Amino acid sequence: MDMFNAIVQVLDSTIRLSVPLLLACLAGLYSERAGIFDIGLEGKMLVGAFAGASAAAVFHSALIGLGTAILISVAFALVHGFASITHRGNQIVSGVAINFIAAGSTIILGQAWFQQGGRTPALQPGERFEAINWPGAEAIRDVPIIGPIYAELISGHSILVYFAFAMVPFTWWVLFRTRFGLRMRAVGENPAAVDTAGISVAWLRYRALICTGVLTGVAGAYLSMVQNGGFVKDMTAGKGYIALAALIFAKWKPVNAMFACLLFGFLDAASIRLQGSPLPIIGKVPAQFMQALPYVLTVVLLAGFIGKAIPPRAGGVPYVKER
Amino acid sequence: MAQAAIELIGINKSFGAVRANRDINLEVARGTIHGIVGENGAGKSTLMSILYGFYQADSGEIRVGGKPVSIHTSNDAIALGIGMVHQHFMLVDNFTVLENVILGAESDALLKSSITKARSELDRLEREYGLEVDPDAVIEELPVGLQQRVEILKALYRGAEILILDEPTGVLTPAEADHLFRILKQLKDQGKTIVLITHKLREIMAITDTVSVMRQGTMVATRTTKDTTVGELAELMVGRRVLLRVEKGQSEAGAVKLSVKNLTVRDQRGVTMVDNVSFDVRGGEIVGIAGVAGNGQSELLEAISGIRHAVSGEVMLDGKPIDLTGKADPGELRDRGLAHVPEDRHHVGLVLAFEENENSILGYHDDERYLKGPFLDIDAIMADAKDKIEKYDIRPGNPRLKTANFSGGNQQKIVLAREMEQDPGVLIVGQPTRGVDVGAIEFIHKRLIAMRDQGKAVLVVSVELDEIRSLSDRILVMFAGRVVGERGPEATEGELGLLMAGVEHQEAAE
Numbered sequence: 001m002d003m004f005n006a007i008v009q010v011l012d013s014t015i016r017l018s019v020p021l022l023l024a025c026l027a028g029l030y031s032e033r034a035g036i037f038d039i040g041l042e043g044k045m046l047v048g049a050f051a052g053a054s055a056a057a058v059f060h061s062a063l064i065g066l067g068t069a070i071l072i073s074v075a076f077a078l079v080h081g082f083a084s085i086t087h088r089g090n091q092i093v094s095g096v097a098i099n100f101i102a103a104g105s106t107i108i109l110g111q112a113w114f115q116q117g118g119r120t121p122a123l124q125p126g127e128r129f130e131a132i133n134w135p136g137a138e139a140i141r142d143v144p145i146i147g148p149i150y151a152e153l154i155s156g157h158s159i160l161v162y163f164a165f166a167m168v169p170f171t172w173w174v175l176f177r178t179r180f181g182l183r184m185r186a187v188g189e190n191p192a193a194v195d196t197a198g199i200s201v202a203w204l205r206y207r208a209l210i211c212t213g214v215l216t217g218v219a220g221a222y223l224s225m226v227q228n229g230g231f232v233k234d235m236t237a238g239k240g241y242i243a244l245a246a247l248i249f250a251k252w253k254p255v256n257a258m259f260a261c262l263l264f265g266f267l268d269a270a271s272i273r274l275q276g277s278p279l280p281i282i283g284k285v286p287a288q289f290m291q292a293l294p295y296v297l298t299v300v301l302l303a304g305f306i307g308k309a310i311p312p313r314a315g316g317v318p319y320v321k322e323r
Numbered sequence: 324m325a326q327a328a329i330e331l332i333g334i335n336k337s338f339g340a341v342r343a344n345r346d347i348n349l350e351v352a353r354g355t356i357h358g359i360v361g362e363n364g365a366g367k368s369t370l371m372s373i374l375y376g377f378y379q380a381d382s383g384e385i386r387v388g389g390k391p392v393s394i395h396t397s398n399d400a401i402a403l404g405i406g407m408v409h410q411h412f413m414l415v416d417n418f419t420v421l422e423n424v425i426l427g428a429e430s431d432a433l434l435k436s437s438i439t440k441a442r443s444e445l446d447r448l449e450r451e452y453g454l455e456v457d458p459d460a461v462i463e464e465l466p467v468g469l470q471q472r473v474e475i476l477k478a479l480y481r482g483a484e485i486l487i488l489d490e491p492t493g494v495l496t497p498a499e500a501d502h503l504f505r506i507l508k509q510l511k512d513q514g515k516t517i518v519l520i521t522h523k524l525r526e527i528m529a530i531t532d533t534v535s536v537m538r539q540g541t542m543v544a545t546r547t548t549k550d551t552t553v554g555e556l557a558e559l560m561v562g563r564r565v566l567l568r569v570e571k572g573q574s575e576a577g578a579v580k581l582s583v584k585n586l587t588v589r590d591q592r593g594v595t596m597v598d599n600v601s602f603d604v605r606g607g608e609i610v611g612i613a614g615v616a617g618n619g620q621s622e623l624l625e626a627i628s629g630i631r632h633a634v635s636g637e638v639m640l641d642g643k644p645i646d647l648t649g650k651a652d653p654g655e656l657r658d659r660g661l662a663h664v665p666e667d668r669h670h671v672g673l674v675l676a677f678e679e680n681e682n683s684i685l686g687y688h689d690d691e692r693y694l695k696g697p698f699l700d701i702d703a704i705m706a707d708a709k710d711k712i713e714k715y716d717i718r719p720g721n722p723r724l725k726t727a728n729f730s731g732g733n734q735q736k737i738v739l740a741r742e743m744e745q746d747p748g749v750l751i752v753g754q755p756t757r758g759v760d761v762g763a764i765e766f767i768h769k770r771l772i773a774m775r776d777q778g779k780a781v782l783v784v785s786v787e788l789d790e791i792r793s794l795s796d797r798i799l800v801m802f803a804g805r806v807v808g809e810r811g812p813e814a815t816e817g818e819l820g821l822l823m824a825g826v827e828h829q830e831a832a833e
């Protein structure tokens with residue numbers, strides 16, 4: 001039974017750890033499906049996390065925090081759009097620039113506003129998104145098997161966790177069942193076809209980037225307002241890049257993206273769990289090795305285990321009407 | 324006179340200093356097929372792009388169905404019932420036919436009703452015009468002929484009454500082109516108006532009712548097709564008399580330079596593309612290989628030039644074998660005097676993002692002449708490029724210009740100049756004049772014959788039967804990977820056509 005409880009606990013933290021990845025990964029999916037590479041997921045999450053925690057602390061409201069996180073993140077997405085859609089700049093350069101601005105400005109503003117070494121004030125109850133306990137969770141907690149699964153895995157998460165997983169079927173539906181999705185997929189493959197069909201390529205791509213901004217904003221808010229009780233500098237810690245890796249791993253498909261993010265989340269959770277405890281056969285392994293494991297596996301998976309991943313064909317190429 | 328479907332009055336359009344269209348007047352009668360011919364860069368595509376709302380005219384008036392209209396975007400054109408089939412298809416390759424058809428013409432925010440509607444509409448179009456295509460097929464898995472059909476369906480689905488086709492047969496096999504023409508005639512019979520842009524005069528003669536000729540941005544003439552001739556149109560296009568068949572003397576064939584014996588080539592799927600082919604090419608003669616595209620000519624050329632693996636057989640260049648494992652060093656073959664003008668100049672012959680002068684030495688860049696120690700000798704390269712530009716009349720004559728900005732004909736001249744000026748003993752040319760306009764064709768043919776007269780061995784593969792007949796001293800016909808016949812230059816088109824279609828010799832004689 002101890003073993004079972006341990007597994008449930010690892011799975012529970014898998015879910016918690018994969019949520020920011022999943023939100024960022026879906027965010028990247030909107031942008032890349034529309035033909036805009038977005039290496040700036042990381043930066044947008046970071047400004048979202050900072051803006052969310054700051055606003056929540058100042059206005060004593062989790063919802064205002066979330067709204068601010070989304071607003072600021074979308075603003076950064078629009079900057080990326082302005083550089084790479086309107087001015088046809090290089091999308092990688094623009095994305096990297098956004099990451100730098102985000103990393104620097106969050107620390108400077110944090111220090112200037114709160115004088116806590118770049119942190120935001122610790123969030124009080126009501127300023128964070130609390131766990132939602134489903135009806136009956138406490139009552140059946142002691143029932144073997146079903147009890148822990150229901151109480152730990154299904155119940156007891158914040159609203160943002162449920163939002164993230166609900167976004168998976170929703171994104172699928174948008175992509176494959178709506179006019180917007182059809183056009184967005186088309187513009188990522190062949191923008192000239194969209195243009196000659198009488199649809200504005202730029203406006204379509206801007207809308208996709210707005211979706212990206214919303215999702216990275218939520219991802220950021222999750223980091224600083226759910227996982228942590230406030231903003232800490234560089235708290236995204238490369239999650240934006242892992243989300244991009246997961247996106248390739250998922251071949252730009254929403255349901256695959258969920259499984260990819262759960263896998264990366266699981267590796268993360270397992271490495272935390274196994275830290276310090278000796279493994280069978282191998283014995284005690286340095287903590288650094290366990291921490292590096294998810295990244296090593298990322299490289300291995302991307303290098304050879306996913307088969308052929310064909311990115312959207314027009315990805316990264318600014319659209320210029322041919323003469 | 325039938326009512327005019329489109330009238331263009333005094334259209335002007337400039338791109339910077341270039342006047343692409345000047346004072347164009349054009350009237351297209353309803354229910355007719357109207358051809359527009361002209362050399363590359365004559366302004367045909369610009370004019371049609373103005374009509375389709377891709378560009379705005381600087382001045383002038385457009386009338387559709389007698390009413391003056393302003394067309395600012397493709398949407399305006401679509402709303403007026405104008406549809407366009409672009410030269411490079413505007414299709415999303417990994418979408419289904421259905422998805423491509425509804426893109427931009429969806430009936431509401433969800434796809435369900437659009438898909439149902441499009442399915443029945445496609446069914447109707449299929450019945451009415453014989454435009455058969457599986458609505459659930461993915462575009463990239465369809466042959467180009469069918470992809471083009473999807474483009475036509477897209478236009479019809481949007482209610483097009485006027486259909487503009489830009490160089491529609493450039494990518495089609497002759498059989499596919501014939502099928503397209505049948506469809507166009509059927510559309511015309513149903514009252515649609517068709518504008519056909521092309522530089523292939525045979526097509527104009529075959530299916531248009533009237534034809535307009537453009538030259539250097541102006542509309543020089545409009546004729547009723549049945550009252551004009553290919554010769555007259557060619558002359559109007561180029562502005563001078565054009566030799567449709569180059570004059571050439573008797574060939575004086577010398578020693579065998581290139582010898583192919585029992586060559587067999589299979590493609591990636593293991594299908595035999597070249598089947599036990601043998602022939603010789605002597606110095607001082609042009610051997611032409613005729614055939615419908617896809618009968619093994621491309622694979623034959625690639626095997627001979629050492630870039631495709633051959634299963635068996637041998638190829639001798641000046642009596643010494645060529646490595647047929649597909650790993651031959653092209654540089655070594657060049658040193659041995661084999662020059663190759665590939666069929667697909669965009670992918671194999673040129674780096675389009677390079678400047679003209681860089682492409683004009685590509686592959687020969689290790690040559691002493693272009694080097695100064697370990698560095699490129701830019702002055703020598705520029706001088707060499709300028710020399711070629713002058714000799715081959717490459718326009719515009721600017722060696723610093725990006726190669727992608729040259730027209731198709733001039734790109735072809737860049738490749739030809741590069742390969743021919745190396746003074747090779749054997750020249751292999753695939754589709755020497757594909758996408759090239761009449762004036763340049765004449766020039767290229769003359770250069771090829773000059774090579775022959777210098778005693779070089781020339782092997783030409785072309786799907787244009789006229790070209791093969793006009794150039795070759797001997798004609799080999801390929802069908803299903805085999806050489807099914809050899810004829811002299813006096814062979815008739817009908818005779819070669821039957822061979823190309825795979826009809827046995829005995830039947831052909833009857």
